[in-house]
Each structure stands twice: as C-alpha cells, then as structure tokens.
Amino acid sequence: GAGVSQSPRYKVAKRGQDVALRCDPISGHVSLFWYQQALGQGPEFLTYFQNEAQLDKSGLPSDRFFAERPEGSVSTLKIQRTQQEDSAVYLCASSFGGMSYEQYFGPGTRLTVT
Amino acid sequence: QQQVKQSPQSLIVQKGGIPIINCAYENTAFDYFPWYQQFPGKGPALLIAIRPDVSEKKEGRFTISFNKSAKQFSLHIMDSQPGDSATYFCAAIRDTPLVFGKGTRLSVIA
Numbered sequence: 001g002a003g004v005s006q007s008p009r010y011k012v013a014k015r016g017q018d019v020a021l022r023c024d025p026i027s028g029h030v031s032l033f034w035y036q037q038a039l040g041q042g043p044e045f046l047t048y049f050q051n052e053a054q055l056d057k058s059g060l061p062s063d064r065f066f067a068e069r070p071e072g073s074v075s076t077l078k079i080q081r082t083q084q085e086d087s088a089v090y091l092c093a094s095s096f097g098g099m100s101y102e103q104y105f106g107p108g109t110r111l112t113v114t
Numbered sequence: 115q116q117q118v119k120q121s122p123q124s125l126i127v128q129k130g131g132i133p134i135i136n137c138a139y140e141n142t143a144f145d146y147f148p149w150y151q152q153f154p155g156k157g158p159a160l161l162i163a164i165r166p167d168v169s170e171k172k173e174g175r176f177t178i179s180f181n182k183s184a185k186q187f188s189l190h191i192m193d194s195q196p197g198d199s200a201t202y203f204c205a206a207i208r209d210t211p212l213v214f215g216k217g218t219r220l221s222v223i224a
C-alpha cells in the first residue's frame with residue numbers, strides 16, 4: 001500500500017522548545033531508521049529500530065535527541081530544548097529485513113529552529 | 115571522517131548526454147553499494163545497487179561500474195533526460211547504517 005509517511009512536513013520551533021516528529025513506516029517493515037539531512041548534504045544516520053528494540057543510537061548528536069517505537073510500528077523522534085543547529089530535514093526510512101541497503105524513505109520533516 | 119567521498123558536487127549535461135558520478139570508499143568491509151536519487155521535497159529513492167564481487171550492473175539507463183582494487187565506483191546515466199534532474203547519492207553498507215556521500219546535483223538541460 002502506501003509508502004513511508006512523516007508528519008508534520010514542516011515544523012518551525014523557537015529555540016528551547018521541544019518538538020516531536022512522527023514516522024509511519026510501510027506496513028510489515030521490521031526495521032526503521034532515522035536520518036538527519038542538512039542543506040546540501042547527504043543523509044546522516046541517527047538511530048535504528050528492529051521492531052520495538054532500538055539497536056543502534058550511535059548517531060544521535062546529543063542527549064536532547066530521543067527516539068521510540070513502542071509497538072514496533074510508528075516511531076517518534078523527539079528533540080528537547082531545540083537549538084539552531086538542529087535545523088535540518090529529518091528523514092525516516094523503513095526496510096523489510098534487518099540492516100538492509102534497500103530502504104524506503106519518507107518525504108521528511110523540515111525543522112527550522114528560530 | 116568521511117567514509118564515502120563523492121564527486122562532482124554538481125553536474126550539468128545536455129539531454130542525451132552521459133553524466134558520470136564518482137564515489138570512493140575507505141572501508142573494505144562494505145558489502146553493498148547502492149545509489150539513491152532524490153528530487154526536491156522528497157526522500158531519497160533506491161535506484162540501483164551493486165556488490166563488490168561484480169564489476170558492472172545495468173538497470174535500464176543506469177549503470178554502476180565497480181573497481182574493487184581502487185575502492186571506487188561510479189554511476190552512469192545513458193541517454194539522460196530532463197526528468198533525471200535530481201540529486202544523486204552513493205552509499206555503502208555492511209551490517210552498519212547506510213553511509214552516504216554528500217551528493218551530486220545533476221541538471222539535464224534540453
């Protein structure tokens with residue numbers, strides 16, 4: 001059916017505010033990934049879930065970033081006390097198996113911190 | 115450190131031309147090298163991928179050439195069309211998260 005969806009598509013936050021970004025992966029996909037894409041750059045890995053287990057969070061830039069996938073489907077990326085350097089597009093991807101090269105990306109959430 | 119280096123940063127070709135995008139990698143443990151295509155406002159989409167034991171792979175107008183000894187691989191787009199105008203990312207993976215290059219913005223002009 002539908003591809004990966006993300007909401008909101010655009011988010012403007014004032015510095016210091018908390019934000020929550022949502023990802024709905026493709027139904028049945030076991031793995032879910034979050035990436036950060038700065039303007040004019042390639043996506044950079046943030047964190048990886050296999051079902052509800054967060055197997056890798058090595059890319060999270062600080063303890064202000066937190067991700068969860070409590071029921072193994074929808075995931076939320078939360079950023080606390082946003083800073084200007086957090087401004088970027090946050091991409092979510094899912095894959096059928098584990099750590100696969102074949103990932104399906106959502107359209108992203110563009111976060112602007114003012 | 116940047117594990118996958120991509121060049122050029124941008125490329126302009128005429129319709130029908132053959133743009134070539136190059137990537138070099140450091141980690142010889144990588145076992146898949148995909149290329150992703152991204153249009154403005156969209157997420158990247160998988161285009162084609164190759165394993166390091168294969169020297170060339172073609173899918174439609176897209177071809178990957180792979181040089182294992184040089185740790186380099188490239189994407190060729192045959193008979194390029196204005197609709198191919200997008201940003202292209204090479205990437206690499208092995209039991210690790212995808213590592214992306216910085217991207218090449220391709221413009222195909224009619």
